[in-house]
Amino acid sequence: MDQSSFLKQAIESALAAKQSLSFTGEGSKKKWLPSVSENMLSTLEHRGIVSYDPSELVITVRAGTPIRELNMELAQHKQKLASDPPQYFGQGTVGGAVSSGFSGPGRPWQGALRDAVLGIELINGKSEVLRFGGQVMKNVAGYDVSRLATGAFGCLGLILSASLRVHPAAEHEQTFAFDFSAERAVEYCRSIARMPLPLSATCWVAGVLYIRLSGTEVALQAAQTKLGGELVLAEQLWPQVRDHQHSFFKPAAIDHEKPAGAKLWRLIVPPASVTPKVDEDALLIEWGGGLRWMWHSDDEFVAQYIREAGGWSWAMGEPIRLGEEECKYMSALKLAFDPHDLFSSPLKFEGHG
Amino acid sequence: MTQQNKRRQALELIRANLADENLITDTAGLRPYECDGLTAIREMPWAVALPQSEAQVIAILRICKEHHIPVVPRGAGTGLSGGARPNQDGLVLGLSKMDRIIEVDPLNCVARLQPGVRNLAISEAASEFGLYYAPDPSSQIACSIGGNVAENSGGVHCLKYGLTVHNVLGVRVVTSDGDTLELGGALYDTPGLDLLAVLNGSEGMLGIITEVTVALLPKPEQVVVMLAAFHTIEDAGKAVTNIIGQGIIPAGMEMMDQLAIQAAEQFAHAGYPQNAAAILLIELDGGAQEVENLCRQVERLVQASNAYHIDTATDEKEQMRLWKGRKSAFPAVGRISPDYYCMDGTIPRRQITHVLASIEEFSKEYGLRVANVFHAGDGNLHPLILFDANQPGELAAAEEMGGRILELCVAVGGTVTGEHGVGVEKLNQMCVQFNASELEQFFALKHAWDPHGLLNPGKGIPTLTRCGELGGMHVRHGEIAFPDIERF
Numbered sequence: 001m002d003q004s005s006f007l008k009q010a011i012e013s014a015l016a017a018k019q020s021l022s023f024t025g026e027g028s029k030k031k032w033l034p035s036v037s038e039n040m041l042s043t044l045e046h047r048g049i050v051s052y053d054p055s056e057l058v059i060t061v062r063a064g065t066p067i068r069e070l071n072m073e074l075a076q077h078k079q080k081l082a083s084d085p086p087q088y089f090g091q092g093t094v095g096g097a098v099s100s101g102f103s104g105p106g107r108p109w110q111g112a113l114r115d116a117v118l119g120i121e122l123i124n125g126k127s128e129v130l131r132f133g134g135q136v137m138k139n140v141a142g143y144d145v146s147r148l149a150t151g152a153f154g155c156l157g158l159i160l161s162a163s164l165r166v167h168p169a170a171e172h173e174q175t176f177a178f179d180f181s182a183e184r185a186v187e188y189c190r191s192i193a194r195m196p197l198p199l200s201a202t203c204w205v206a207g208v209l210y211i212r213l214s215g216t217e218v219a220l221q222a223a224q225t226k227l228g229g230e231l232v233l234a235e236q237l238w239p240q241v242r243d244h245q246h247s248f249f250k251p252a253a254i255d256h257e258k259p260a261g262a263k264l265w266r267l268i269v270p271p272a273s274v275t276p277k278v279d280e281d282a283l284l285i286e287w288g289g290g291l292r293w294m295w296h297s298d299d300e301f302v303a304q305y306i307r308e309a310g311g312w313s314w315a316m317g318e319p320i321r322l323g324e325e326e327c328k329y330m331s332a333l334k335l336a337f338d339p340h341d342l343f344s345s346p347l348k349f350e351g352h353g
Numbered sequence: 354m355t356q357q358n359k360r361r362q363a364l365e366l367i368r369a370n371l372a373d374e375n376l377i378t379d380t381a382g383l384r385p386y387e388c389d390g391l392t393a394i395r396e397m398p399w400a401v402a403l404p405q406s407e408a409q410v411i412a413i414l415r416i417c418k419e420h421h422i423p424v425v426p427r428g429a430g431t432g433l434s435g436g437a438r439p440n441q442d443g444l445v446l447g448l449s450k451m452d453r454i455i456e457v458d459p460l461n462c463v464a465r466l467q468p469g470v471r472n473l474a475i476s477e478a479a480s481e482f483g484l485y486y487a488p489d490p491s492s493q494i495a496c497s498i499g500g501n502v503a504e505n506s507g508g509v510h511c512l513k514y515g516l517t518v519h520n521v522l523g524v525r526v527v528t529s530d531g532d533t534l535e536l537g538g539a540l541y542d543t544p545g546l547d548l549l550a551v552l553n554g555s556e557g558m559l560g561i562i563t564e565v566t567v568a569l570l571p572k573p574e575q576v577v578v579m580l581a582a583f584h585t586i587e588d589a590g591k592a593v594t595n596i597i598g599q600g601i602i603p604a605g606m607e608m609m610d611q612l613a614i615q616a617a618e619q620f621a622h623a624g625y626p627q628n629a630a631a632i633l634l635i636e637l638d639g640g641a642q643e644v645e646n647l648c649r650q651v652e653r654l655v656q657a658s659n660a661y662h663i664d665t666a667t668d669e670k671e672q673m674r675l676w677k678g679r680k681s682a683f684p685a686v687g688r689i690s691p692d693y694y695c696m697d698g699t700i701p702r703r704q705i706t707h708v709l710a711s712i713e714e715f716s717k718e719y720g721l722r723v724a725n726v727f728h729a730g731d732g733n734l735h736p737l738i739l740f741d742a743n744q745p746g747e748l749a750a751a752e753e754m755g756g757r758i759l760e761l762c763v764a765v766g767g768t769v770t771g772e773h774g775v776g777v778e779k780l781n782q783m784c785v786q787f788n789a790s791e792l793e794q795f796f797a798l799k800h801a802w803d804p805h806g807l808l809n810p811g812k813g814i815p816t817l818t819r820c821g822e823l824g825g826m827h828v829r830h831g832e833i834a835f836p837d838i839e840r841f
Contacts, residue, residue: 115518140772141768290541333801
């Protein structure tokens with residue numbers, strides 16, 4: 001259902017009343033984000049597939065469409081979203097996925113979600129409905145606002161709809177397991193990263209490295225002889241990791257195995273970085289080493305690790321910390337789209353603007 | 354101080370920061386910088402500075418800001434939309450002397466590069482580790498990575514491997530305020546707003562790129578290039594749709610029409626069948642057995658679309674021969690016509706036949722021949738309009754016809770530029786693709802980065818006044834992008 005005029009009116013009213021506003025879909029990512037304005041505008045009613053031509057490899061969907069619905073439609077045509085973003089067991093919406101910009105376990109091989117965003121329709125802070133990008137893969141007309149708005153957590157405006165690049169679904173998928181320490185797992189991931197293999201995801205958790213291959217039957221057979229490892233059934237593993245539902249992600253408060261007061265950290269580091277010296281139960285490693293989840297109670301320990309490895313960290317549920325100079329430009333960009341600072345977002349650019 | 358004295362003072366300050374030979378002010382020295390790859394549009398710059406370090410870039414930008422001197426960034430000068438066309442009162446900031454490969458890091462599968470590193474040099478340096486850099490614009494021998502980022506360059510392999518934006522993981526950028534931002538790195542995600550994404554394709558209007566980190570991919574085990582020839586363009590278009598429809602994403606899939614085939618054949622002797630109405634060049638890559646299977650499948654699909662000739666190259670030399678014709682198509686067309694004008698629209702693939710038929714009609718109407726070369730896999734057209742600038746009116750006719758082709762691209766759901774950028778060339782067509790509010794939003798975005806309007810002024814985004822003056826023209830053509838949206 002097209003609810004764009006209703007949503008536009010809601011933004012106009014908030015603008016007139018000078019009342020700050022934030023956007024939500026199902027709220028499936030709420031627990032990861034700092035709280036925002038009480039005045040929530042839901043996109044849930046604004047749903048449905050606007051256009052889809054499988055041979056063009058692009059689908060245009062309204063923000064409130066559940067990712068599950070989108071995936072079902074794509075599956076009928078043997079296609080899928082390349083980045084496999086978290087869908088929180090069907091609760092997540094397309095708008096939420098694009099706004100948060102989270103990518104799934106296939107990020108290094110299949111691209112980030114933002115890579116798949118070809119175009120968006122956005123209501124900015126002046127309540128103007130604007131279209132950027134389009135439905136074609138190659139498009140360099142104007143600044144790439146579509147990708148700028150991806151992962152902006154709604155701070156630039158309300159994403160009404162998005163055109164997403166889709167890919168043919170792989171004919172086959174297999175997962176191989178290796179009993180490796182965290183350190184050995186990262187080493188192994190880096191050595192195979194240079195080989196032309198149909199890799200589509202890696203995950204190390206609880207002393208086991210899982211490697212997923214996606215492709216044709218012959219490609220998988222050829223890859224298997226090079227990789228070794230034990231073929232395992234992992235139909236549950238990948239969605240659980242993607243949707244942060246694996247038991248590793250269970251909050252410290254209800255999981256007594258985890259150290260008291262531990263926070264869940266998302267560490268983005270160069271993939272070959274050393275593994276942090278912590279109990280192995282406190283680590284989950286994805287993206288061939290490039291994404292590390294860590295439970296830890298000492299902020300300074302994390303900061304020190306990031307200083308040495310390079311990259312950045314985010315304590316889930318807390319604001320993302322940003323460098324001062326970056327904040328200057330991010331804050332200016334937010335005001336360029338939202339001059340009255342109408343949109344309240346979990347992204348904060350403190351001390352600027 | 355008079356304006357002239359101020360400028361003289363600025364020049365002295367810039368000179369103090371550079372080695373003598375790296376500041377050019379004499380007419381003969383400035384001449385090579387008067388245009389980029391879009392040679393029809395020229396202007397002599399006030400001066401050219403060729404910094405050798407980021408510190409020099411920062412110093413120069415601070416001086417220019419203080420003295421209100423516009424800065425036009427330039428890489429290798431191979432751009433095709435006039436993005437590096439100088440301003441007569443502005444400084445050209447050439448990054449070609451910052452051309453060091455800082456590091457090839459095989460463990461993290463990245464390379465760190467200064468902006469002046471040539472595109473092809475990246476893959477050459479990565480080769481010893483079995484790695485390569487995927488985006489390969491036709492100008493890859495000469496074009497540089499900084500320019501690639503500024504234009505979000507494509508190439509023949511972006512169907513499978515993406516554009517520059519998909520393969521760049523980090524940049525260092527100096528803003529017009531002289532701030533240095535380090536965005537991303539050997540990292541698969543960046544925090545906060547995705548400044549890295551918006552810098553890609555920003556045509557030097559937001560900042561000066563001083564370092565780039567690119568992702569390197571493993572070289573595929575096996576590559577096969579297939580040439581398929583067709584008696585009609587429709588059949589070739591059908592073959593493209595069939596291949597993609599079967600879930601096959603070739604590494605590259607290029608189409609050339611008869612005039613382009615003939616020109617390329619005369620120039621490169623690639624062995625193209627000269628009587629074909631269209632050929633497809635299809636590159637397949639992957640594991641050895643996988644590619645063999647794919648080849649058989651694609652062969653069946655092109656035969657089902659009435660291909661009458663198929664040539665499959667499995668060894669590198671033969672593959673280079675087949676690609677050579679395609680990669681030299683532009684200069685080849687340059688040999689059969691005194692001048693040509695290269696277009697760069699993208700359309701949904703299903704519109705290929707319709708758009709090519711319309712281009713043929715335009716060609717008859719204007720009396721100008723058109724050679725079509727394009728990235729068929731992703732619908733990115735490069736119609737080359739042939740003309741003779743010495744014939745009165747032909748340049749204007751070519752430009753008008755080109756404009757109509759781009760407007761058609763927008764009308765069928767595409768865009769006025771797939772990979773060459775807007776520069777100065779496609780400013781008018783931007784008025785067709787975007788409405789006033791969208792253009793204003795672009796200006797606001799630009800202002801957030803460059804409040805003084807110092808960087809590459811007058812490029813990329815048309816002013817509302819300019820679009821207003823063109824307004825009548827678009828109504829006359831009867832189709833505008835979004836008729837339901839209010840236009841001023």
